[in-house]
Amino acid sequence: MRCMYCGRTFFKGQGVVINIGGETFYFHSKKCALEFFKRLMERIPLEVSLPAAKSLARELEEAIRKKEELSKKKF
Ligand SMILES: [Zn+2]
Numbered sequence: 001m002r003c004m005y006c007g008r009t010f011f012k013g014q015g016v017v018i019n020i021g022g023e024t025f026y027f028h029s030k031k032c033a034l035e036f037f038k039r040l041m042e043r044i045p046l047e048v049s050l051p052a053a054k055s056l057a058r059e060l061e062e063a064i065r066k067k068e069e070l071s072k073k074k075f
Contacts (some may be wrong), residue, residue: 002026003032005027005036006032008028010026010069015029017066018033048059
């Protein structure tokens, strides 16, 4: 396997493998995957990426809130 971001080679099972619409992307580390996604986001129009980011943030916030409520109930 070869990291698509920095070119470093790594063994299958290591690194980060991401599938987007049937295309597979390989990264040797989380850092390389993150850098790739940062640059990918710059190429996605704001009117697409911003609502998606906001809706994901809301979803995660809700999940955290639920988890916190659950842990409160235990005490
Ligand atoms: Zn890399």
